[in-house]
Amino acid sequence: MSNDTEHTTSTPTAWLRVLEWFCPAYLYEGIEGDLLEQYDEDRAAVGNKTANRRLRWNVIRFFRPGILLRNRFSIRLIKGYMLLNYFKIMIRSMAKRKVYSAINIFGLTMGISFALLIGIFIAGELQTNQQLTSVDRLYLMRSNNLEAANQVPLFSPSPLARLIKEEYPTLVENFYRCSDRNITISKDDKHFRVQSLIGDSTFLSMFGFPLLHGNVGTALNEPRSIVVTAKIARQYFDRTDVVGEMLTLATEKNGNQQYTVTGVLEDWKPNTVTNLRDMNAQVFLPIHSLKDFNGFDPEAWTGVQMISYIRKTPVASEDAIIEAFTSLLKNKAPANVQSNLKMAIDGLDDYHLVSDNGLKKKLVMTLSIIAIFILLLAVINFINITIGNSNVRLKEIGVRKAIGGIREQVTTQFLSESLVMTFVATALSLGLYELLRTYAGNIVGTSLLSVIEFPVSYWLFIGVVMLATGIAAGIYPAFFLASYKTLESLKGKLKAGKGNIALSRSLISIQFLLAIGVFTAAIIITQQVSYFLEKDLGYDKSMVLTVSSVPRDWTPEGFNRMDAAKLQFQQVPSVQSVSLSWDIPNGNFGVVAELYRQGKQPEEGVGMPILMADEDYRDTYQFNMLAGTFFQPKGQVQQPDDMVINESAQKALQVQVGDKVQLKGVPIAFRVVGVMKDFNFFSLHQQVKPLVFMNTRNNLFPAFRYFSFRLQPGNIAQSVEDVEQRWKEVFPNDPFEYAFMDQNLEKLYKTEIQMKKAAGFATVLMLLIVLLGVLGLASQSVTRRTREIGIRKVLGASVSNVLVLIAREFIWLITVALLVAIPLTYYFVEQWLSAFAYRIDLQWWMFVLPGILVFTIVLLVVSGQSLKAALSNPVESLRIE
Known part of the structure; x- marks a missing residue:
């Protein structure tokens, strides 16, 4: 009796119950006795701790087919009652x-x-883009500039995707290139700003998007044709069968133009990334439409400026495609494009998961x-x-x-x-x-x-x-x-x-x-x-209202119209200052170039973003200047070759106010008129980098897309209402789409x-x-x-x-x-x-x-x-x- 009590109080009984669970009943008693006898001997020889460990190991050793298969397996039907x-x-x-x-x-x-x-x-995230045709063979082309400190890998030389498909048909069977645009689209009294993609006619066949109405093979073949989603069709026409209807697009180069609806897409499912990135594109235009907007030739080697995709053949390897890109750049691209440029490809099946680090x-x-x-x-x-x-x-x-x-x-x-x-x-x-x-x-x-x-x-x-x-x-x-x-x-x-x-x-x-x-x-x-969200970014983001639905008429007349609009907005009592720019401090920029001090070799250039803004940008965002001015003072004629740099760019280029710098491959020299204190244009995921500002009326790419308003302290809601009222007077055919800088920054995080x-x-x-x-x-x-x-x-x-x-x-x-x-x-x-x-x-x-x-x-x-x-x-x- 005492021996049984001793085992009960000191033995790891849980492990004996495990043995009883899997061991046949007619074997259990004998095995248990042997284990307990061995346990007593071990405890006397090596102590309780080691004895317990050995007992557990011995139980585990009995969990084997020779023991398990001796169980008498039977199926006991449990009656309904x-x-x-x-x-x-x-x-x-x-x-x-x-x-x-x-x-x-x-x-x-x-x-x-x-x-x-x-x-x-999670299931939705893992299924993103999985509905695309042959998604395992779809790739985004990425360009890496080996010397540029601020590169945009999402963009690649625009002729490259077409060339690799034509010259290496055993590697690539299809391609698609696009440029994204926010476009004001109108029908009668309906005016909306719509996210759009301008690209090749291969869009529908490349990714396998079905059409509710229209012909997949020809929908994007003709100039000034347009494919819209069912959502957009209902927004303008209250129905989806709208093939042949006309929409008015406000273009950047040629003013308002009539486009014919040639196809209607099904509405996007929740797990569709419509431009295969984080953007809700609803309208698609043929590549011919580029002449109405940014005006560049997609077949010219003018830099790294388009988003490009390829679909490889089933037998092609990624390494072979990269080698083909290297060969094409060497044999086809001019020296200023192929210099230090290396191509890569990213699979679209998990791109949205692995991008952005x-x-x-x-x-x-x-x-x-x-x-x-x-x-x-x-x-x-x-x-x-x-x-x-x-x-x-x-x-x-x-x-x-x-x-x-x-x-x-x-x-x-x-x-x-x-x-x-x-x-x-x-x-x-x-x-x-x-x-x-x-x-x-x-x-x-x-x-x-x-x-x-x-x-x-x-x-x-x-x-x-x-x-x-x-x-x-x-x-x-x-x-x-x-x-x-x-x-x-x-x-x-x-x-x-x-x-x-x-x-x-x-x-x-x-x-x-x-x-x-x-x-x-x-x-x-x-x-x-x-x-x-609260860190001092080097500028004052409070009370700054940004409007993204600015009419993009980049002709001299369009700039004059914007100057007149600024005067109208400055007369609103709740507005402290107004600035017209291409960029706002949200990390999104459009142009990267390599700059070097005049007199040095182009190979010594440093890559950095080119931001474009007018002379009121500093007053609106209130960042600090270390030397010079932010372009010419108000009232003076703005010089298109003026340039303002931040202190990081000053250190990288080794220049002072009054020095001239050049862009690699561009004969024009720009004069440094000011040096600003570093501020966080990008997210806080990365350090402040060199950057430069050009005037919106610069000689290379005169353009704008934002109005920024610094509002007077007080009733914010009333101030926004005042600006919106004046907007409707100045731009009656353009929507008023606004956000505060705090909201823009939240998108970065x-x-x-x-x-x-x-x-x-x-x-x-x-x-x-x-x-x-x-x-x-x-x-x-x-x-x-x-x-x-x-x-x-x-x-x-x-x-x-x-x-x-x-x-x-x-x-x-x-x-x-x-x-x-x-x-x-x-x-x-x-x-x-x-x-x-x-x-x-x-x-x-x-x-x-x-x-x-x-x-x-x-x-x-x-x-x-x-x-x-x-x-x-x-x-x-x-x-x-």
């Missing part, structure tokens, strides 16, 4: 334990709902991990709460076993209950998903499918997740409860084994660890995003803002689920220690002593979780922050504050759960066996 009996018992049990049943279902519902929201978003991929991975964590927390809650309240089911199990029930039936019953509860939680989560999908879509920046739009594959995946979640949540409680002996079950006495307590504590520690880690990450992400919102939402959800888990473990602890609490109270313990007794283990668990979470979280957030040129400094409070808040909230929950036991009559507590 038995299933009905299981269902009745489950309903009665849930009705008796309403609170805990609700907590279980509620926790699973929240976990599954969040996983569903994130899962649908993989920001979208990082977002998808981060949200995936968070979703798994939250679902894991919900499963942990189910296990803890089920075990913590299992004493009320023990007598039921004992009675069932006493009248002939076997362990497998008990296990099946509890697994069935877990699956049913998971099914109910899944059904509720689908309804919650439908309620939250619009809100969640705003967080992640996309629209999420409605439940009724789910394809069959989604439902199959949901079914698999539901089944896996139900089994994961119920399998341990089922085996735990079924493992009780009949006598123990009839007594209704919980096992006080260390294994079960250790498991519960481990699970709740994992919950604390995950919650504190995500909470800490959310704080740091929020701080970094706030730093982006779209992914980080999405991550911030998602992390904040996940933190709240995680804390709520963790509190449910604490409730489960506290319930288990109080139930297990009820008699102990009664004895302590009889001996004089106060209510506060009892509360400390219960809370003590949670304090220890949170402390351990915090000590583990801090280094792990520090490592991951440090990796995330390393991607930014400008970043916050990590502070100690960012790691300690989440732990303190979690500790405080948990302490309140534990105190509430323990208070009833602390205030109860000790006599009643001592009656509990």
Whole structure:
């Protein structure tokens, strides 16, 4: 008897139960005896720790076909009345334990709902562009200038895509080149600014976009033809069958021109990137239309200026295509184009995930991990709460076993209950998903499918997740409860084994660890995003209103019209200053060139963006000048060869005010008239780089696309209304599309803002689920220690002593979780922050504050759960066996 007791109290009994689970019954007793005998010998020879390890290893060694296949497998059909009996018992049990049943279902519902929201978003991101024809063979051409400090790899020499298709037909079977434009399109009194692409007639056949109306093969063949989406057709004509109708386009070179609708596309699905980048293009024009807009010849080697795509043949390799590009540049391109230019290609199947340094991929991975964590927390809650309240089911199990029930039936019953509860939680989560999908879509920046739009594959995946979640949540409680002996079950006495307590504590520690880690990450992400939006960028972005729907008439008459419009806007009392420019400080620029000081060799040129603005740009954005002026003072004639540089460009070019610089390949010399202090034109992901400003009336590319207004402090809404009213008077046929600079900058950090919102939402959800888990473990602890609490109270313990007794283990668990979470979280957030040129400094409070808040909230929950036991009559507590 003493030997049996010794084994019961010291042996890793959980591992013997594992052996009992897979080992045939007629072999188990003999194997168990041998293992216990060996265990006693090992314990005497090498100590308890090593003996325990050897026992675990010996159990694992028996998990082999020679043992498993000796089981007598049989299929026991469960009669319908038995299933009905299981269902009745489950309903009665849930009705008796309403609170805990609700907590279980509620926790699973929240976990599954969040996983569903994130899962649908991730599925959409992974399917982006997958509807394109032969997407695995579609590539974006990318140009790398080996010397340019500020290159635009998205653009490539415009003749190159056509040439590789014509001269290497065994490598490339199709191509498409385009230039994007925001165009004012009118029909009668309807005027809208529409994102458009001007490109080759191969657009539809290249990517496989279907037409509702029109001929795919000829829709973009004729000059001044236009293909629109069904959305645009309805916007202008209130119907989609509009082939042959006319639309008026405001062109940059030739004024208003009539275009004929030759095709109507289906509306884009949520996962279509219409120009295969992040742009919602709705109108498509033939490449002949370039003469109406920017005017360059797509077949001329005039620089790197078009977005180009190719579709390789099934047998072609990427390396062979790159070699073909190198050969074409060497044999066809002029020296100024091929110099230091190297071509590359990026597959379109995952381009949107890996572009921009993989920001979208990082977002998808981060949200995936968070979703798994939250679902894991919900499963942990189910296990803890089920075990913590299992004493009320023990007598039921004992009675069932006493009248002939076997362990497998008990296990099946509890697994069935877990699956049913998971099914109910899944059904509720689908309804919650439908309620939250619009809100969640705003967080992640996309629209999420409605439940009724789910394809069959989604439902199959949901079914698999539901089944896996139900089994994961119920399998341990089922085996735990079924493992009780009949006598123990009839007594209704919980096992006080260390294994079960250790498991519960481990699970709740994992919950604390995950919650504190995500909470800490959310704080740091929020701080970094706030730093982006609040940092001094070197100019004053407040009160600056930008309008992008400026009529693009770049003729001398068009410039004169803009000068007259500026005078009109300056007369608005709420407007402090007005500037006309091609660029605003949002990181988006159109021209890159290599500049060098006059007198030096072109090979010494430094690549940098060329920005275009008028003389009022400095007054509008209020950046600082280090020397000279920002173009000519107001009232003086502006010189088209004036240039203003920032201090980084001054250092790179080694020039002063009054010196002249040249652009590589351009005979015109430009005079430096001012040096401005460095400011952040680009996002804070990268350091300030050299850049130059030319006047909008420059000799190379006179152009504009933005009006910027600095508004007077005061009523912002009224100021915008005043500007809009004057706009309608000055430009009656052009829409008023505006944004504040703060809004423009938020677009630069779209992914980080999405991550911030998602992390904040996940933190709240995680804390709520963790509190449910604490409730489960506290319930288990109080139930297990009820008699102990009664004895302590009889001996004089106060209510506060009892509360400390219960809370003590949670304090220890949170402390351990915090000590583990801090280094792990520090490592991951440090990796995330390393991607930014400008970043916050990590502070100690960012790691300690989440732990303190979690500790405080948990302490309140534990105190509430323990208070009833602390205030109860000790006599009643001592009656509990």
